[in-house]
Amino acid sequence: MTETMRKPRISFFLNGRAAVAAVSPGDTALTVLRRQFGLTGTKEGCNEGDCGACTVALGELRGGTVEYRAFTSCLLPATRLHGRHVITVEGLGAPERPHPIQQAFLDHHATQCGFCTPGFVMSLFCLFARNPAATRAEIAEALEGNLCRCTGYLSIDGAGAALAEKIKINAGDIRGQILPAYCGEVAEQLHRFDRPIETVEVSEPSGERCLAYHLPATLEQAFDIMWGIAETADYRVVAGGTDVMVDANVKGAVPKHLVDVSRIAGLRSIRDDAGTIVIGANVPMTDILLHPAVRAKLPLLCAALSQMASLQVRNAATLAGNLATASPIGDAGTALLALDAVAVLTTKLGERKVPVESFYKGYRQTELCAHELVTAVEVPTADVAWDFQKSAKRSAVDITAVSSGFAAQVEGRRIVSARIALGGVAPTPVLARRTMELLTDKEIDAALIEQAARMAASEVEPISDVRGSREYRSALVRNHVAKHLSKLL
Ligand SMILES: Cc1cc2nc3c(=O)[nH]c(=O)nc-3n(C[C@H](O)[C@H](O)[C@H](O)COP(=O)(O)OP(=O)(O)OC[C@H]3O[C@@H](n4cnc5c(N)ncnc54)[C@H](O)[C@@H]3O)c2cc1C
Ligand code: FES
Ligand code: FES
Structure with a gap:
């Protein structure tokens, strides 16, 4: 069955009710939630996945239950809401009856201007809905994609930790504390609703921007769709969309056809x-x-x-x-x-x-x-000695200056073979081939480490840009390789 939507409409659950939205192919979930539903608690900040102010919870059926995960709605194609449950901050609480997470923010002075707060609250909601026994480290991980320019992270972290403690004390009533009552009915609704959809084709015949968003359910359908698009046509595959949607939002680069492969069940296994x-x-x-x-x-x-x-x-x-x-x-x-x-x-x-x-x-x-x-x-999955190093200004949500991966087969102190991959030092990630050759069949010692580190730096010719000068990057390569090899001593 092919479901073609000339007047593109998607159906989903939004907070406590069923919802239908008319979408254009280039729309993000953020624009639909704010403009069509007036849910302006979901904030538009950077529009490129960096600040987390637009975070929503997206519920999907997994093994019979609905699992909620945090997504930056500015990078989420609106079409992906189809058949899912979206919870925004308005779906959790209101000023007169705040949700326990919102209350914790109030109690710990974790909000000032409040612009970032909905995003933080939604990230914590997804964490506690999935894992009520979350540790401090898990709270920090859940919040690594949320930026606040005025409160200070200690109060926010404190709100999360206090909430975790409260949940622990009232362990018997976790779902009642975190999940809104309407969530109890959503699984059954999604079971019925998430019928197999082979293709939702959303067309916008006269649009100057994107003309079609294809959402095939099988590989065969994806190839049929792609086959029907001229090789030279302006089209792009979308998987997670975290690069494609940044290009669309920031550069206005919305192609005429987007072929979204995210619902092809056959590609979703390990x-x-x-x-x-x-x-x-x-x-x-x-x-x-x-x-x-x-x-x-x-x-x-x-x-x-x-x-x-x-x-x-x-x-x-x-x-x-x-x-x-x-x-x-x-x-x-x-x-x-x-x-x-x-x-x-x-x-x-x-x-x-x-x-x-x-x-x-x-x-x-x-x-x-x-x-x-x-x-x-x-x-x-060969049993190898390994290491991965990434140098960036921050440990989360930051682009690499230099990264490197190391995998070696080792017998005692002898390196049988080694692979060293370097990112950020050439037009593509590259192998440090001469260094790999040097290391083959050698006993590891300090002199070899020094020689290999220098050789790796001499093998690449990085450029200077905002993330680091050529000299800085060369020094990082030397240090990364020395660090990798030191692990074998
Ligand atoms: C805030 C932020 C931080 C980021 N930080 C990092 C970081 O630290 N390190 C890093 O490496 N990257 C980072 N990225 C970049 C991005 O998240 C990654 O490159 C990600 O792996 C892209 O995967 P995706 O599934 O979202 O790709 P998409 O955006 O869906 O697609 C990316 C490209 O691959 C093509 N494509 C996708 N799937 C297929 C397929 N199955 N077959 C053929 N072509 C395909 C698309 O057409 C597109 O050209 C960051 C992005 C954001 C927004
Ligand atoms: S608006 Fe900043 S991450 Fe979406
Ligand atoms: S409270 Fe102002 S940005 Fe966080």
């Missing part, structure tokens, strides 16, 4: 095959980080992903998107290069496998052909 973990192209980074096999067998990848962006961004962003965007400072790409991962590329005509080291072709250029999708990433 498989632990013998010696390889296969990660589907749709799996959000949060799910990758939560997966037991990934945690146990791919610590390097986990280290890279957990330092990426913020929780809100990781709830949306995918590995495939990080690879395909081919940013020189793509943290996941750098980790995958070190791990000798392989990208699975698929078209209507078949599949091919390309090692990540051959996938990058130049600045923002990849091996991907027209109408070809990254459908999975295969990551070998």
